[in-house]
Amino acid sequence: MVLFIIKRIISSIPILLGVTLLIFILLHIVPGDPVTLMMNDHVDPDTIARVRAQMHLDEPIYIQYFNFIWDALHGDFGVSYKMNRPVATLLWDAFPNTLVLATAAMIFSWVVGVPAGILSVVKKYSVIDYFFMGSALLGVSMPVFWSGLLLQYIFAFTLGWLPVSGFDNILCLIMPAVVLGWGAAGTIARLTRSSLLEVMGNDYIRTARAKGLSAIAVLFNHALKNSFLPVVTVMAIQVASMLSGSVITETIFSIPGIGRIAVNAIQTRDLPLLQGSILFTTILVILGNLAADMMYFFLDPRIKNK
Amino acid sequence: MESQLQAIEQPQYVEESFLTELFQSLQQNKSALAGCIVLLLFISAAVLAPYIAPYDPYHVDMSQQFQKPSAQYLLGTDMFGRDILSRIIYGSRISLVIGLVPTIISMVIGTMLGLIAGYYGKKTDYIIMRTADVVMAFPSLLLAMVVMYTLGASLLNIFIAISLVNWAGTARVVRSQTLVLKEKEFVEAAKIMGVKNWVILVRHLLPNCIPSLLVLFTLGIPEAIMAEATLSFLGVGAQPPMASWGLMASSGKEFLFMAPWIAIVPGVAILLVALAFNFLGDGLRDALDPYLKQ
Amino acid sequence: MAEDSAVIDGHKISGTAIAEKDTMLAVTGLKTYFFTKKGVIPAVDDVSFTVKKGRIVGIVGESGCGKSMTALSLMGLVPAPAGKIVAGSIVLDGKNLVNLTEKEMCQVRGNEMSMIFQEPMTSLNPVYTVGKQVMEAAILHQQLGKAEAKEKALEMFKLVGIPEPQKRLDTYPHQLSGGLRQRVMIAMALCCRPKLLIADEPTTALDVTVQAQILQLMKKLQAELDSAIVLITHDMGVVAEVCDDVTIMYAGKIVEQANVFELFDNCLHPYTAGLLKALPTLRKNGERLYNIPGMLPNLLQLPKGCRFFPRCESASAICAEQEPDLVDVGQGHLVRCLKYRG
Numbered sequence: 001m002v003l004f005i006i007k008r009i010i011s012s013i014p015i016l017l018g019v020t021l022l023i024f025i026l027l028h029i030v031p032g033d034p035v036t037l038m039m040n041d042h043v044d045p046d047t048i049a050r051v052r053a054q055m056h057l058d059e060p061i062y063i064q065y066f067n068f069i070w071d072a073l074h075g076d077f078g079v080s081y082k083m084n085r086p087v088a089t090l091l092w093d094a095f096p097n098t099l100v101l102a103t104a105a106m107i108f109s110w111v112v113g114v115p116a117g118i119l120s121v122v123k124k125y126s127v128i129d130y131f132f133m134g135s136a137l138l139g140v141s142m143p144v145f146w147s148g149l150l151l152q153y154i155f156a157f158t159l160g161w162l163p164v165s166g167f168d169n170i171l172c173l174i175m176p177a178v179v180l181g182w183g184a185a186g187t188i189a190r191l192t193r194s195s196l197l198e199v200m201g202n203d204y205i206r207t208a209r210a211k212g213l214s215a216i217a218v219l220f221n222h223a224l225k226n227s228f229l230p231v232v233t234v235m236a237i238q239v240a241s242m243l244s245g246s247v248i249t250e251t252i253f254s255i256p257g258i259g260r261i262a263v264n265a266i267q268t269r270d271l272p273l274l275q276g277s278i279l280f281t282t283i284l285v286i287l288g289n290l291a292a293d294m295m296y297f298f299l300d301p302r303i304k305n306k
Numbered sequence: 307m308e309s310q311l312q313a314i315e316q317p318q319y320v321e322e323s324f325l326t327e328l329f330q331s332l333q334q335n336k337s338a339l340a341g342c343i344v345l346l347l348f349i350s351a352a353v354l355a356p357y358i359a360p361y362d363p364y365h366v367d368m369s370q371q372f373q374k375p376s377a378q379y380l381l382g383t384d385m386f387g388r389d390i391l392s393r394i395i396y397g398s399r400i401s402l403v404i405g406l407v408p409t410i411i412s413m414v415i416g417t418m419l420g421l422i423a424g425y426y427g428k429k430t431d432y433i434i435m436r437t438a439d440v441v442m443a444f445p446s447l448l449l450a451m452v453v454m455y456t457l458g459a460s461l462l463n464i465f466i467a468i469s470l471v472n473w474a475g476t477a478r479v480v481r482s483q484t485l486v487l488k489e490k491e492f493v494e495a496a497k498i499m500g501v502k503n504w505v506i507l508v509r510h511l512l513p514n515c516i517p518s519l520l521v522l523f524t525l526g527i528p529e530a531i532m533a534e535a536t537l538s539f540l541g542v543g544a545q546p547p548m549a550s551w552g553l554m555a556s557s558g559k560e561f562l563f564m565a566p567w568i569a570i571v572p573g574v575a576i577l578l579v580a581l582a583f584n585f586l587g588d589g590l591r592d593a594l595d596p597y598l599k600q
Numbered sequence: 601m602a603e604d605s606a607v608i609d610g611h612k613i614s615g616t617a618i619a620e621k622d623t624m625l626a627v628t629g630l631k632t633y634f635f636t637k638k639g640v641i642p643a644v645d646d647v648s649f650t651v652k653k654g655r656i657v658g659i660v661g662e663s664g665c666g667k668s669m670t671a672l673s674l675m676g677l678v679p680a681p682a683g684k685i686v687a688g689s690i691v692l693d694g695k696n697l698v699n700l701t702e703k704e705m706c707q708v709r710g711n712e713m714s715m716i717f718q719e720p721m722t723s724l725n726p727v728y729t730v731g732k733q734v735m736e737a738a739i740l741h742q743q744l745g746k747a748e749a750k751e752k753a754l755e756m757f758k759l760v761g762i763p764e765p766q767k768r769l770d771t772y773p774h775q776l777s778g779g780l781r782q783r784v785m786i787a788m789a790l791c792c793r794p795k796l797l798i799a800d801e802p803t804t805a806l807d808v809t810v811q812a813q814i815l816q817l818m819k820k821l822q823a824e825l826d827s828a829i830v831l832i833t834h835d836m837g838v839v840a841e842v843c844d845d846v847t848i849m850y851a852g853k854i855v856e857q858a859n860v861f862e863l864f865d866n867c868l869h870p871y872t873a874g875l876l877k878a879l880p881t882l883r884k885n886g887e888r889l890y891n892i893p894g895m896l897p898n899l900l901q902l903p904k905g906c907r908f909f910p911r912c913e914s915a916s917a918i919c920a921e922q923e924p925d926l927v928d929v930g931q932g933h934l935v936r937c938l939k940y941r942g
Contacts, residue, residue: 018440026456137588141580143532145539145555146573149562153570157563203722209677210717211737211788212710214703221736225727244445248536252559262448263540266455274455278448285443 008293012286017069019282024065027275072279078272080265087276091258095280097167098257101249102242104173105181109238113185114231117192121200122219132189139186144245148179148252165254176253180245184238191234195227202226232295239288243281331593338589344582352398361389363396363549372565382567384558390568393549394575400461400550401579404534405527408468413523415469416476417515421507423477424484435481438474446471450533454542461544464537468530476522483515517594524587528580535576551576622653624828625674625796630688632666632673639900643669643683645852649845651796654826656818658843658860660833660875664896666852667832671798674830675715676705693795711741714789718801720781724773730784731769737791756787760817779810786817790825797821798830803838815842836879840864848872851897851907854926858933868935870912906938914939 059067071078077087116132123129155175156164163172199205200223208218247259254260258277265274332338351358360380367387375382381390423434441449453467487493488511496506535552537543544550546557551572558569632644644666651657659667672678673685676697690697692713697705709715717723725733734756735749744752750769757765760783773781782802789797799818803811819842821827831843839846839860846863848856848871856869867873874892894911897903903910905920912919916938924938 014436015440015443018436019444022440023452026452029456137581137584138577141528141577141584143535143539143552143555143573143576143580145536145552146570146576149555149559149569149573153562153566203717203719204725206677207717207723207785207788208725208736210675210709210715212706212708212740213736214706222725222728226725240443240445244447247445247447247451248540251540262451266451266542269455274452278452281445281448282443285445289443 005290005294008290012290016282016286020069020072020279021065023275023278024068025061027271028061028064068275072276077276077279080270080273082268082270083273087272090261090273091276091280094256094258094261097255098243098246098250098259100173101176101180101246101255101257102239104177105184105242105245106235106238108177108181109184109188112181113188114192116185116189117196118219118224120189120193121196122216124197133193136186136189139182139184140190142182144179144183144248145252147182148175148249151175151179152252165252167253167255172253172255176249176255179252180242180249183245184242187234187238188231191231192227195230196223199223199227232292235292235295239292240285243284328590328593332589335589335592337585341582341585341589344578345586348398348579348582349402351395352402355395355399359389359392359395361392363388363393364547365389372561372568374565375567381571382565384554384568385561385565390554390571393554394551394572397549397551397554397572397575398579400544400548401531401534401576404461404464404468404550405531405579405583408465408472409523409526409530411465411469412472413476413519413526416473417480417512417519419473420477420480421484421511421515424481425488425503425507425511431481434477438477441471441474442478447533447536450537451540451542454537459542459545461548461550464534464543467537468533471533472526472529476519476526479518479522480515483518484511487511487514521587521591521594524583524590528583531576532580535572623650624653624693625651625830626689626691627670627674628689628691630670630673630690631686632669632678632683633686634683636682641899642852642902643899644673647688647847647849647852647854649847649854649857651828651830651845653828654822655844656822656829656831656842657845657847658831658833658839659847659849660836660839661849662834662896665849667849668800670849671715671800671830671832674798675709675713676700676702677709707741710737710789710794711792712794713796713798714792714794715798715800716782716785716789716802719805720778720785721805723785724781726773729770729772730776730781731771734784734788734791737788741792752791753787756791757784759790759821760784760787762787777810778806779813782806782810782814783817786814786821790821790827793825794827796828796830798832800832801834802831804833804835811838818842836875848875851902852899853907853936854934855908855936856934857926859931862931862933866933868929868933868940869908869937870914871908874911874913906936 068078075088077091079085080087080090083090113136116136120129120132152164152175155162162175166172196219200219205218205222208222209215213221243259246257247263249255250257250260251263258280262274262277262281264270265277332342365388367383370379370383370387371385373379373383373387379389379391381394383389384393419434419438423431450467450471453470454463457463457466493506493510496510501509534543534550535555538550538552539556541556544553546553554572555569558565558567558572562569627650628648630644630647631642634641634643647666647670649657649659659670661667669678669683674690674697678685685698688698692708695708697708700708724730731750731753734753735746738744738749738752739746742752753769754765757768762768762780762783768776768780773784776784786802802818803814806814815838818829818831822829822842831838833839843860846856846858846860847854848863848869850871856863856867856872858867863872864876867876871892874890877890878892892911897907897910903920905918905922906912906915906924909915909919919938922938924936926934926936927940928934929940
C-alpha cells in the first residue's frame with residue numbers, strides 16, 4: 001500500500017509542475033510592468049529598478065520560473081507588496097480557515113447527500129424521492145453567490161438567527177458550510193441514488209435475496225458498499241470544486257481564507273500573492289485527490305489484491 | 307455441448323430512427339418538457355428583448371431609486387433607478403450568448419483533442435491527457451480568474467476564459483469513447499480499404515460520440531452561464547453598466563438588506579435557466595441511455 | 601393438509617400422487633403473468649409438476665419459454681410490480697408458499713428451499729470473501745455464532761469438493777475460477793440443508809470439462825443428501841445425464857412431461873422431437889446440424905390455436921384453430937398435442 005501512495009505522489013508531480021508552469025506563464029504575459037502596476041504611480045525609477053532586480057524581473061523567463069520553484073520548495077513564496085508580508089505567512093494564516101470551511105461543507109454534503117440518496121431509492125417514485133431529487137437539482141443549479149446572499153437575507157437579516165459574516169464562532173460556520181456544501185450534497189444524492197439503483201439490478205443482489213435476506217437487509221449489507229465506489233471518485237472532483245466555491249463563500253461571508261486572499265490578489269494585481277495562493281491551492285487539490293484515491297483503494301478489494 | 311436452441315431469439319420489434327425515439331422519450335419526461343418550455347421563453351426573451359422590455363435598461367433615473375416591485379416596475383428598480391425587469395430581459399441576451407459560445411468552442415476543442423488522443427494513442431495521448439489532467443486538477447473558477455487577470459476584464463475575454471477551462475471534461479469523455487470504438491471492426495475495415503485517418507475520425511468515430519456530446523453540451527451551458535455570473539459577481543467579468551445577471555447581483559450586494567430584490571432577482575433568473583437546462587440534460591441522458599452505454 | 605385432487609386442464613390427478621410422503625414439491629396450475637403497458641404477458645401459463653425426495657426433475661425449453669420465471673415464482677422472487685403469481689399453488693413439504701407473507705418467505709428462502717443461478721461470475725458479491733457469503737446463510741437461518749458459522753462453511757466447502765477449503769474461505773470471488781465459484785454457490789445454497797434445490801442453468805456459463813464436474817457433484821449430492829432438485833436447462837444432453845423426470849416447456853406452457861427414459865425412448869410432442877433431433881451425435885458426422893425453424897411467438901400477441909403450430913412439422917389445419925389440452929397417455933406421460941387427444 002505504501003508503494004501505491006508513493007506511485008501516486010510521483011505521478012502527481014508532473015501535474016503540479018504543469019499547473020505552476022501554466023499559471024506562471026499566464027501571469028507573466030500580462031502587458032505592462034508588474035512593479036509599476038503593483039506600486040503607486042509616484043515611485044521614482046530607481047526604486048522601480050531596485051525592486052525589479054530584487055524580483056529577478058529582468059532575467060529570462062525560464063530562470064524566473066526556476067527561481068520561483070526553487071524558492072517555493074524552500075517555503076519562500078515571495079513577498080506581497082501590497083500587504084508587505086511574506087506570502088507564505090499570509091497563506092499559512094489563512095489556510096486553517098479555509099480548511100475548516102471546506103471540511104464543514106464536505107461533512108454537510110455527505111451527511112445530507114448519502115441518506116437522501118438512499119431514502120430516495122427505498123421510497124422510489126414517492127413524494128420523498130421527488131423532494132430529495134428536486135432539492136439536489138436545485139443545489140446544482142443555484143449559483144453559490146446567490147444562495148449565499150439569499151441565506152444571509154433570510155437567516156441573518158430577517159430572522160436574526162445567525163451572524164451575517166465573520167468567523168468567530170460555530171454559528172458563523174453554519175451558513176457558509178450549507179451554501180458551499182449544498183451543490184455537492186445534491187451531486188452526491190443524485191449519484192448515490194443512480195449508483196444504488198444500478199447495483200440493485202446486479203445478479204449478486206438476486207443471490208442475496210435467494211438466501212433469504214429481506215429487501216432492506218440486502219440494500220444495506222450488499223448493495224451499499226458496492227454502490228459507494230463511484231460516489232467516492234466524485235469526492236476527488238469535489239475537493240477542487242469546494243476550493244472554487246470557497247472563493248465566493250469567503251467573499252460573501254467575510255471569512256479570512258485562501259479564497260478571499262486570491263480574489264484580493266487579483267483585484268489589487270498583487271502578483272506574488274496570486275501566484276503563491278494558486279500554487280498552494282493546487283497542492284491542496286492534489287492532496288485531496290490522493291485521499292480520495294486511498295479511500296477507493298480500501299473499498300474495492302479488486303484493486304487491493306492486484 | 308451448446309445446443310442449437312440457444313441461438314433462437316425473441317421476436318424483433320421494429321426499430322425506429324434515432325431522432326424519433328429521442329423525441330418520444332423526451333415527450334414522456336415531464337420535467338424535460340418543462341425545461342424545454344422555460345428555455346423557449348428564455349430564448350424568445352433574448353431575441354425579442356427590444357420589443358418586450360418595458361423600459362430602457364440603461365436609463366438612469368435617480369428619483370426612482372430602490373423602488374419595490376410594483377405594477378409600474380414589475381421587478382422593482384435598482385440603485386440607479388433602472389428597471390430591473392428590462393435589465394433581466396436584456397441580460398438574457400448576454401447569458402444566452404455566454405452560455406452558447408464558450409460551450410461550443412470548448413466542445414469543439416475538447417472533441418478534437420479527445421478524438422486525436424484516443425485514436426493515435428501513445429505519446430500524443432499522453433501529452434493531451436496530462437494537459438487535460440492539469441486543467442481539470444485545478445479549481446475552474448480560479449483558473450478562469452487568472453485568465454481574466456491576464457487578459458483584462460471584458461466580455462470577450464470571458465468567452466476565452468470559460469472555453470479554456472471547460473474543454474478537458476469533453477476531451478476525456480470523447481477519448482474514452484474513441485478508445486472503445488477504434489477496436490471495432492468497422493474501423494479496421496475502413497483502414498484496410500485505405501480510408502484516410504481524418505476521414506475515419508470525422509465520418510465514423512465522431513457520429514458515435516454524438517449522444518454523449520449532446521448531453522455534455524446541454525449540461526455545459528448552465529455551467530458557462532453560472533461561471534460568467536460568478537466571475538462578474540467577483541468583479542473580474544462583465545463591467546458596468548452592462549446588464550449581466552451576475553453583475554446585477556454583485557451591485558445589489560451592498561443594498562441587500564434595504565432592497566433585496568436587486569441582488570436576489572437576477573439569481574432567480576440564473577436559477578430558472580440552469581434548472582431548465584439541467585432537466586433537459588437529464589432527460590436527454592435518460593433517453594440516450596442505450597446509446598451512451600456502449 | 602393434502603389437497604383432495606388437482607385438476608390439470610380438465611383432467612383429475614389423484615390426490616395421493618401429491619400427498620405421497622416423499623413428494624417434496626407439488627406445483628399445481630401455476631400462472632405468473634406480467635402486466636405491462638403493452639399488454640399482459642403470460643410468462644408461466646398453467647404449469648404443474650412434482651418433485652420427490654432424491655429425484656432430479658429437469659425443466660427444459662428455449663430462452664424465453666418461461667422456465668426461469670417458473671423457478672423465480674417458486675422462490676417468490678418474481679420481479680414486481682409488473683410480475684405477479686395470479687393463480688396456482690406451490691406446496692413445499694405440505695406448506696403452500698403462495699399464501700405466505702414476504703417475511704415468512706424470507707425464512708423459507710435459503711433455508712428450506714435454495715436456488716443457484718446461471719452466471720457464477722456475477723452472482724457473487726465482489727466485495728465480500730466467499731467464506732463470508734456462505735456464512736451469511738448459516739448465521740441468518742440457523743442463528744449460529746461467527747465461529748460456528750465458519751466451521752459450517754468449511755464443512756460445506758469440503759462437501760462440494762473445493763480444494764484447500766480452509767484457505768479458500770478468505771478469498772474473494774474474482775480470485776476463483778468459474779467452476780470454483782459455482783461450487784461456492786452450491787455450498788451457499790446447501791448450507792442450511794434445504795429440502796429443495798433449484799438450479800437455473802448451472803452449467804451453461806461454464807466450459808465443457810467443468811460442466812461435467814458440476815453435474816457429477818449434483819449427482820453425488822442427490823445420492824448422499826437425498827436432495828430434491830429442480831434443474832433448469834436448455835440442453836437435452838444435460839437432461840440425459842442427470843435428470844430423473846423431465847418437463848418440456850414452450851411459450852409458457854408445458855408441452856410434454858415424462859420420466860427421462862420414457863421421454864428419450866418414446867417422445868411424443870413434435871417440439872420434443874425437434875429438440876432431440878437438434879442434439880449433435882457422433883453418428884451424424886458431416887451432416888448439417890438440425891435447427892427447429894422459426895422463432896418463439898410474441899407472448900403479447902398469441903395466435904388462436906396451438907402455440908407451436910407455426911413451427912410444427914407434423915401440424916394439420918385444426919392445430920391453428922384449437923389449443924390442445926395436456927393429456928395423460930399412460931404412466932404419468934403427459935402431452936399437449938392434438939395428435940394424442942384422450
